[in-house]
Amino acid sequence: MRRSGRVMRRENNSGRAERRANGSARRLARTALAACIVLLVSSCGQSLQGTPVSVFADPFRVAGMPATDGPTGLRDDAAEPTREVTDTDGGEIDHLAISSVSDIEEFWATAYPETFGEDFTPVTDVISWDADGFDGVFCGVDTYNLVNAAFCHDDLTIGWDRGVLLPALRDANGDMAVTMVLAHEYGHAVQKQAGLLTRSTPTLVSEQQADCLAGVYMRWVAEGNSPRFTLSTADGLNNLLAAMIAFRDPLLSESDVAAGEDEHGSAFERVSAFQFGFTDDAASCASMDPAEIEQRRGDLPVLLPENQSGELEITEDSVRSIIDAMNILFEPAEPPALTFEPQDCPDADSDAAATFCPATNTIAVDLPALEQLGTQSEDDTGLTTGDNTGYSVLMSRYMQSLQHQRDGVALDTAQAALRTACLTGVATAKLTQEVGTPDGNTIQLTAGDVDEAVSGILLNGLVASDVNGESVPSGFSRIDAFRVGVLGETDRCFKRFP
Template sequence: MSPSRRPGTRIGVAAAVCAVLAATACSTTLQGNAVSVFDDPFRVAGMPATDGPTGVRPNAEPPARDVEGTDGGAIDELAASAISDIEDYWAVAYEETFDEKFRPVAELISWDANGFDGEFCGEDTYGLINAGYCYPDRTIGWDRGELLPGLQRAHGDMGVVMVLAHEYGHAISRLAGLTKKDTPTLVAEQQADCFGGAYMRWVAEDSSARFTLSTGEGLNNVLAGVISFRDPLLAENDPDVGFDEHGTAFERLSAFQFGFTDGPSACAAIDPAEIDQRRGELPVLLPEDQTGELPVTEDSTRSIIDAMGILFSPKNPPALSFDADEAESCADARPSPPASFCPATNTIVVDLPALEEMGAQADPQDGGSLATGDNMAYSVLVSRYMLAIQQEHGGAALDTAEAALRTACLTGVATVKMTEDVTTPDGDTIALTAGDIDEAVSGILTNGLVASDVNGASVPSGFSRIDAFRLGVLSDTERCFKRFP
């Protein structure tokens, strides 16, 4: 988002989130049963949302593939096991999807980016902290020295598996004729994300002989890995614009979820037109001379609330209070700091220091982290306004699992409404900027407050929370109420 003073320069707004799957301001988790088998908030794409073992099975089958250049260490064994397992999946799924015989990749290659004697796809591997699929050679390779150990530390064993499932997705796209030499990188990358999601569904269904994946925190960690692979945030005048574009975190999560939910056949539908339609008017580049960040202050908080009033025009707009203790005295809701909604008084109560802390930006050099910034905070603030909108709408409880996901959905609607400038009575201009959506989904995954009910309680699955938010981004208010009655 980008607020600006009437005569002055424009400043950006983004959202803040924790870089690990724990946050200082976290929602609690709702428990219970939903009324509809199709809209069950306690399921993930039709599967129960549960925690449990995630990673290598205790008695896992050994790798079925050899690795060229390996040092024989544990990280290469994990990678070889991952490729072997991914091939077990595609040995069946490929023929079922494309009605053709599956062909495994030709070779697996390992290197240490700190060493001087490696080569992959015709390139010297010194300093090559990467993993990839080599189209000419039909090989998959990875850096065992820096990349895979870093992924393992950040996202566990399944973070390594996910990256290799993505790389194998490139091999599947090429084998099926979905991508060619002139296919845009953006399309190829999101197809690969989608194919990776399809494989991860197979693991989550307990079909793998080597790995397990819980649909609760296990899948949340995988999604965190997908977010960390997003494109860097660029300005409109940056020379790297349009070069080697992979997609925003929101886009890549969407592609992964398509595969996880609908299987590999859904991945074939990802093309330039589909990505353009999904992207819509969402900004992907920052305007020149903007950071996309707006410090969280009392004035900026009022501006966001004022913008919501203009965009949604409630007959009885909620009041705004900066007395954090006021949330404790609410008669019909528990506090959900740093922003709470009290239905009894129709008031949004903000703990400003806590909101400011949530909106802090992480080190921009930390490219492996989740998206951080001020819209983490502002998206939580907007979500509490969406509870006021639900109360005025009437007919729907505010303290259920459906309410939590309805809130996420409506926050998605509100986020897109801000793609156009909104001028507040005080002369501020509020507008969505590149990076805001990624920051919002990072927050939804790590603390769940955007996808929480009036008491700050959310559903266990980050996958379901993000799915509800995306529904709002791609639809409208009426759809949110119908989807989550």
């Protein structure tokens, strides 16, 4: 978030940008991954119970499937791999990886001809290396310090680093994080075979198509079709979304030399692409092109203004400025009051950092707690928390005030939780434009703010919670509702979540 004249500044992460620009290998369709990813995914909000109002947007289902916890990862009775690994060390990581490749190929053996009308041809070879070793070559590149997984267009092979990357992924998010990365890389092989790409296709399109194709495969696993893996639609799927957030592009400024080069997408964009594949099918992935991505990106900022961090310190003044901006954007008949004192609310019960009381039309902010929510991540791996992780919760309570002023709208249901997430997405998109506030400042969304909101939705669910701070079990559904709002308008949220 940016407020003119009062924006905190920090140095941009030019080191990572330089590594990213200089480390590209033209022959590799690469996944932008951090070598060490430390993720914590736990839904801090309580889970709502009850019967949903709308079958179309069932809060207790994920893309039509029940949102349930259960086992996730390699089955105890998993079918044996059908492929062998070149240069393997015979260890557990390579066994997990080749099981993943075998499973992905089994899926595409049926899904590919159904989608593209031709027989499926597997990759020519599957190669393993240790990035700490000195004697490996993949796709013509020395594998020493190659902490990566990739599809090689030159010889139609897939390879991975068994020494650093895959163990880090498995430690952070379990078996399926490894499988998802390889499903993404196999997505590039599917693109190649299906002729979806040309020499002029932007990297951004290629990468988001591959994210989408990975989502198609993961739906097959979640439906119980895989003979090797299981994936729960609650915590299991939430962890995969967290990994997708970790794979986002680094946050760059307009002056960075690497700006616009080798784009893979923001966390919001990559999660969206994965969700499209999981919800729809491979044909939806094939339809992704520069125009579709540009339309989906809309006015969302991609680059930070020069010498700015995009972080606005959470204070009483900044909170008031956000509320003032909301009043200007939505012009409610009865703007909510704002207090920084605890409130005794007769018709709502929440101890969140920001709460809304319908009886008094008041938003109460626990400033230290909101500051904690909006603390910026100490590094650029994993979930990307920051000021808008906190401000988005504040905006969500404002959007509950707007709902309260609409006749017949309940605030204490599962539908209300997702409706709140959707409306917060609407408010987020509106803030891409500068809003002048009565105090003479301007408030505006900056690059990275949407990703910070998405991280918060996955971590604590508060943006997607009802008036009592209760959320729905599926992070997938929470983020999906938020995205509907970002890409839509207020009325769409009320229609989808009545």
